Amino acid sequence: MIGSSGVGxxxxxxxxxxxxxxxxxxxLFGLIFERHATAVHGxxxxxxxxxxxxxxxGEVFATAFAVRLRFDAHYDSSLPWLYGIARNLLxxxxxxxxxxxxxxxxxxxxxxxxxxxxEVDDRLDARARVVDARALMNSLPPGEREVxxxxxxxxxxxxxxxxxxxxxxxxxxxxxxxxxQALRPALTPGRRPGGPLVTEVxx
Numbered sequence: 453m454i455g456s457s458g459v460g461x462x463x464x465x466x467x468x469x470x471x472x473x474x475x476x477x478x479x480l481f482g483l484i485f486e487r488h489a490t491a492v493h494g495x496x497x498x499x500x501x502x503x504x505x506x507x508x509x510g511e512v513f514a515t516a517f518a519v520r521l522r523f524d525a526h527y528d529s530s531l532p533w534l535y536g537i538a539r540n541l542l543x544x545x546x547x548x549x550x551x552x553x554x555x556x557x558x559x560x561x562x563x564x565x566x567x568x569x570x571e572v573d574d575r576l577d578a579r580a581r582v583v584d585a586r587a588l589m590n591s592l593p594p595g596e597r598e599v600x601x602x603x604x605x606x607x608x609x610x611x612x613x614x615x616x617x618x619x620x621x622x623x624x625x626x627x628x629x630x631x632x633q634a635l636r637p638a639l640t641p642g643r644r645p646g647g648p649l650v651t652e653v654x655x
Contacts, residue, residue, distance in 0.1 A: 463483070466528040466529075467484060467487070467527075467528060467529050467530035467531075468523070468525040468526075468527060468528050468529075468530070470483050470484060471484065471520050471523045471525070471530060472523075472525055474517075474520060475520065475521065478517070481516075481517050481520065484513070484516070484530055484534075485513050488530065488531050488534055489509065489513070491531060491606070492509060492512055492513075492531075492534050492535070492538055493505050493506075493509050494606075495535055495538055495606055496508050496509060496512070496538055496542065498601070498605060499542055499601075500542055500545065504542075504545065508538070508541055508542070508545070511541055512534060512537050512538045512541060513534075515537050515541065516530075516533070516534055516537055519537075527615065529612075531608075531612070532608060532612040532613070532615040532616045533615065535602070535606065535608075535616040536615065536616045536617075536618070539598075539616060539617075588635065589601075591634070592631055592634060592635075595617075595619075595627050596627045596628070596630055596631040596634070597631065598613075598617060599613055599617070599624050599627040599628045599631060600628065600631045600632075600635075602616055602617070603628060610624045610625050610628065611624075
């Protein structure tokens with residue numbers, strides 16, 4: 453039990469312990485934000501751009517706080533769990549964007565509705581600002597690309613990446629292997645554009 457005055461004790465406690473105690477002392481959850489906000493912001497920015505990351509960061513932690521009773525205390529770090537929440541919010545945002553674009557296309561077919569054209573332009577501009585993912589990474593199947601991003605960019609182990617994606621660790625390992633085989637001919641050995649290619653497979 454983390455005492456109410458045990459700031460030093462709380463600072464050194466595992467994420468699992470802090471999340472568990474935050475059920476009784478909600479303010480303790482702020483330590484999870486302090487520890488992982490930068491990493492989660494980077495995760496969001498690399499996938500949707502800095503502006504979207506700024507918008508979604510608070511929502512990630514608000515969602516995590518709301519569902520903290522579901523956190524699996526077997527994991528000392530809450531970062532894979534937070535990445536999973538961020539991934540779900542990015543997916544919801546992408547679906548919402550697609551719906552808005554579809555509405556814009558329907559609107560564009562009606563030349564009489566001229567008052568809403570600025571809104572259409574804003575939507576199309578927002579679509580154009582989507583992060584410019586590298587063409588080589590885009591050539592990978594989504595499941596394989598996500599494993600590479602989590603392991604090579606976010607520094608997660610394969611087991612942690614599997615938690616984020618909601619798949620068995622063996623499946624994550626197979627996806628990473630296939631991705632490495634696909635990427636190797638186009639990259640300098642041991643490197644990926646902008647950073648290291650995974651050469652050691654963690655567990």
